[in-house]
Amino acid sequence: MTGTGDKDNVVKLRSPRPCPVCARKSVPNFHPFCSKHCADVDLNRWLKGAYAIPAVEPPDDWDEGAGRDDGEDR
């Protein structure tokens, strides 16, 4: 008889990772966050960081056009 023994051998999450935002216990639905709120917070952080990395580059015609035109004119 090894029916009950096998069924009891369910793999559980031994080391639940804490929510990276508030360090609370994370839930499977919003893993690795503890709630949708924290998931949104982290997402916003990520988006802000992603938007902050690429600097606003002026179009080529804006700077080079004016500079070259002035220099090559002479």
Ligand SMILES: [Zn+2]
């Ligand atoms: Zn959280």
